[in-house]
Amino acid sequence: MLLDLSVLVGVVYFLNDLEHTSYKFLGYMLVFWVFSTLFTGYYRVFRYTSYYRVLGLLINQIILVVLGYYTYFSVFREGVLVGNQALFLSYFFTGLTAVKVVGVFLLKKYRTYGNNYRKIIVLGSDSSSRKFVRLIRKEKELGYQYCGFFSKQTKRSEDYMGVLEESFAYVLEHEIDEIYCSVTELTEKEIKKVTKFANENNRIVKLIPNTNELYNKNTVTEYYSNSTLVLRVKELPFELVENRLIKRVFDIVFSLLVCVFVLSWLYPLLFVLIKLESRGPAIFKQKREGLHGGEFVCYKFRSMYLNDVSDKEHARKGDERITKIGAFLRSTSLDEFPQFFNVLIGSMSVVGPRPHMNKQSDLFTKEVRNYMKRKSVKPGVTGLAQVSGYRGEITKKIDIDNRVRLDIFYIENWSLALDVKIIVQTMLNVFKGEEKAY
Structure with a gap:
């Protein structure tokens, strides 16, 4: 948001004309930008967010800014001709696109080198969980460091860390950020226990469903790729x-x-x-x-x-x-x-x-x-x-x-x-x- 607001202020003072450099216009645009982006969820871009989604957010925001921009001159400056309107909007949108698209690209690239990562574990070892693990290992730009899985079914492998009961101590000891639970292998009672533990220790819980899973109102779907679906437990109001x-x-x-x-x-x-x-x-x-x-x-x-x-x-x-x-x-x-x-x-x-x-x-x-x-x-x-x-x-x-x-x-x-x-x-x-x- 600070980068985008800096672009807005920079364009205003680069043009340096009387109408755009007024404190009234600048204050209006700054306030409009903050509240409009909160309304549209412009900054709700996650590690798994695709470029298509980023582009969609950008286009929606550009349309909203155009409406807000001309609303200002229609309501507050009615009858005033401003010659640099097209120039202002083109400069601003060019800078906006650069910050959004290039910024997301550079961040994803930065993650492929093992930086800005989140440490995760998986609870379960069914086919959906294994598919998810393969995706995380392949798509380095997502920025996840897979630390292993815990399972009730004894499947010994190099990334097997133990049974479910041992996972809580591991999460705290190794500072795990996110816990992914298989809804196929874990019971509802076990998932509630994991969720309670995560809430008390400020960790994130996500669910790995099978293809026939029914989703309820307490979860939100997230696509990590075109074929890999994860369910996120809905955020509490004050987490937004x-x-x-x-x-x-x-x-x-x-x-x-x-x-x-x-x-x-x-x-x-x-x-x-x-x-x-x-x-x-x-x-x-x-x-x-x-x-x-x-x-x-x-x-x-x-x-x-x-x-x-x-x-x-x-x-x-x-x-x-x-x-x-x-x-x-x-x-x-x-x-x-x-x-x-x-x-x-x-x-x-x-x-x-x-x-x-x-x-x-x-x-x-x-x-x-x-x-x-x-x-x-x-x-x-x-x-x-x-x-x-x-x-x-x-x-x-x-x-x-x-x-x-x-x-x-x-x-x-x-x-x-x-x-x-x-x-x-x-x-x-x-x-x-x-x-x-x-």
Whole structure:
């Protein structure tokens, strides 16, 4: 994307005419390029992507850019004659083609020399698996380093690495990037076990079907050649860069609106009320666990008297540490509003799994199944578990189990519409009150 944007800027300043060098035009084209390529999947070119597919993506993008280009002069510069339009488009498309086609060609050539490769293993030894292995060994430009296969059927050969049960340790020890499973040899239960292991250890799982295999909605077909088909387990929403970008833009816009129109007057008002009732800072700062287990400072309006166990003990019903103004803040969730500053600086999101205290997080990581998975996204000011009634003190194991279950559902089924729905439900809960908001 940076190379393509550089070509765009370079052509603009090479032509050096008044209409194309305006900041308005350049800004429009840069923004249009970013969002149009995310929409068309222009950069979703993989190791197995054919030149025909690359050419198709290029043609689609060129058509879209032409439409966007003339839309600018029709809407923003109506009636203005620009003499260098054909020259601009021809230069830009020439540079674009060179970057895309030549870039892909050079990268494939680079891989034939054993560079930029991914290490893979195969689980299974049926005919489809052997055919796939032959392809990987032959097509060096795909950039895969085949390390061997594991099989329940004892087929001794130089690339036989052991039985299926030994594959997990091998993956971790030899830093394997991708695991290919034969759907003919492995049972559904074994494939689920492999997928769970891969998700927990950030590995990619793909399936090698036989010719009669039926494909389900959880897989995507990939052709490594005209005759070799592989099934890829569908990516989670946040594994797609366009979804992360959309969520981040939404977070910035929403938190800015809250900061400007709510916190601008709410902060000084609550600052005075909190300080009048008890000594101590108006903003309470606490280290909590964030994205991928990293640590960040979480901000809240202080709702308790100063005490030595605020980082160890969660608030309880009737907790004597809570001030009068603090009880109001907690019941209305106003104490969480400073976390929109966390959203602005990027340590939190508006919607996501709620961040726990470090002590709690360390405990839950050891004792709660799939707890690590919720750390794959930024923590949120609000979340699906919270609007579903799972907030406040954790008294039973089922409380945290249900929170984690809902957090994982959110991660696996994210959409912008779901975020908006959770935000609306949060606001409704504030007005009608929540039993566990203490």
